[in-house]
Amino acid sequence: MARLELKSVRKSFGSTAVIHGIDLVVEDGSFTVFVGPSGCGKSTLLRMIAGLEEVSSGEVHLDGIRCDHLLPSARGMAMVFQSYALYPHMNIHENLRFGLVCQKTPKAEIEPRIQRAAEILQISHLLDRKPSQLSGGQSQRVAIGRAIVKQPKAFLFDEPLSNLDAELRVKMRGEIVALHQRLKATMVYVTHDQVEAMTMADTIVVLRNGRIEQVGSPAELYARPVNQFVAGFLGSPQ
Ligand code: ADP
Ligand code: MG
Numbered sequence: 001m002a003r004l005e006l007k008s009v010r011k012s013f014g015s016t017a018v019i020h021g022i023d024l025v026v027e028d029g030s031f032t033v034f035v036g037p038s039g040c041g042k043s044t045l046l047r048m049i050a051g052l053e054e055v056s057s058g059e060v061h062l063d064g065i066r067c068d069h070l071l072p073s074a075r076g077m078a079m080v081f082q083s084y085a086l087y088p089h090m091n092i093h094e095n096l097r098f099g100l101v102c103q104k105t106p107k108a109e110i111e112p113r114i115q116r117a118a119e120i121l122q123i124s125h126l127l128d129r130k131p132s133q134l135s136g137g138q139s140q141r142v143a144i145g146r147a148i149v150k151q152p153k154a155f156l157f158d159e160p161l162s163n164l165d166a167e168l169r170v171k172m173r174g175e176i177v178a179l180h181q182r183l184k185a186t187m188v189y190v191t192h193d194q195v196e197a198m199t200m201a202d203t204i205v206v207l208r209n210g211r212i213e214q215v216g217s218p219a220e221l222y223a224r225p226v227n228q229f230v231a232g233f234l235g236s237p238q
Contacts, residue, residue, distance in 0.1 A: 002063055002076070002153035002186045003028040004049065009058035011044050011210075018044055019210045021058070026154075026188055027203070031180045034190045035197035036207035037233070042190040043158055045207070049188065050079045050156050062153065073103060078147035079156040082163055084139045086131040092142050093127040096149050103150065117148040120179065137168045144179070154186040161196070173200055194234055198222070206230050 004026035011019035019041045026032045034042045047053035049060055051072035060068040067075050078099075086095050096114045105113070118124040121141040131139060140160060147155055157176070161169045177200055180187050191197055197204050198218045206213040206221065206229075214226045225231035 004154060004186065004188070005059075005061040005064075006045075006049070007059040007061070009045070009048060009060065010056045011041070011048060011053065012056045017210065019048070019056075022210075022212060024205060024212065024215070026186060029184050029186055030203050031177070031187045031189065031201055032203045032205060033197040033201035034188065034205045034207055035194060035233075036192065036213075038192050040207045041210040042192070042207055046079075046156050046158055046188060046190050049154075050077055051075050052079070076153040077156055078150045078152035078154075079158065080140075080143050080147050080160045082159040082161075084131070084143040084163075086139060086142060086146075088131050090130075091127065092123065092129055092131070092134070095131070095142060096127075096145055099146055099150055113149045113151070117145040120148060120182070121145045121175075136164050137172065140164065140172060144176070148179075148183070152185070154188065157187065157189040159191055160189075161191075169196075176200065198234065204234075206233065 006022050006024045009019060009022045010017065022045060034045060036042055044053060048055050051070060055068050059066055062075060087098065090098065093114060096117060097110060100110050100113065118127060121144060123138065123141050123145060126134060126138060134142065161172050164172060173196060189200060201218055203215065204218055204221055205215050208229055214221060214230045221230060221234055225234060
């Protein structure tokens with residue numbers, strides 16, 4: 001469980017500012033979706049939370065402790081990418097095990113954690129296979145499993161379903177929401193897909209050009225969008 005707080009977080013690449021001072025609280029146990037058009041800074045913001053990108057200024061706090069100076073591995077978060085990022089030369093069991101060995105998980109805990117994650121994601125029958133022998137949906141389950149075994153305080157998802165076909169995408173949305181309900185962990189989920197945001201989130205953060213336009217529940221944003229952009233983007237009648 002984790003409460004995340006961003007304080008005046010900014011990011012520039014060279015002289016180009018892409019995140020313009022974000023203040024945001026992600027409540028403990030929430031499913032928060034960052035949504036906005038391509039290029040608005042969703043991934044950059046998520047990567048700064050994960051520690052994969054340095055903040056140019058501002059602070060990231062996890063459970064009240066400042067963590068923007070910590071290495072990604074020390075932050076207690078796990079990230080799931082669109083590209084799955086599985087190790088091609090390792091089988092699925094080894095893919096799940098690798099992160100645990102790296103974070104020096106006690107030996108006795110490793111196998112039970114792998115088996116539990118495999119059971120949750122229904123990939124127990126795939127543990128001997130190589131990533132190249134999996135479908136897109138199976139690969140994404142393994143990528144999520146690799147996050148679960150780490151027992152992170154927060155899960156960070158960057159467009160995890162974009163590479164899947166429409167039908168599987170809808171199915172996996174439901175599975176990720178069910179996973180959130182089961183694990184009760186804080187999840188931050190990035191997507192450019194409005195329907196995904198509206199159906200999965202308990203809190204939506206609408207981003208445009210590196211700024212927050214509005215934060216609220218799907219119902220609030222739909223019923224009371226603060227401006228034309230939010231209304232148009234989320235398809236509200238206005
Ligand atoms: P989104 O995920 O919402 O599509 P990104 O966070 O990937 O947006 O990108 C936001 C902006 O920052 C874009 O204009 C992008 O070109 C720029 N950007 C992202 N990463 C880098 C980088 N490593 N170097 C320079 N510009 C970058
Ligand atoms: Mg992105």
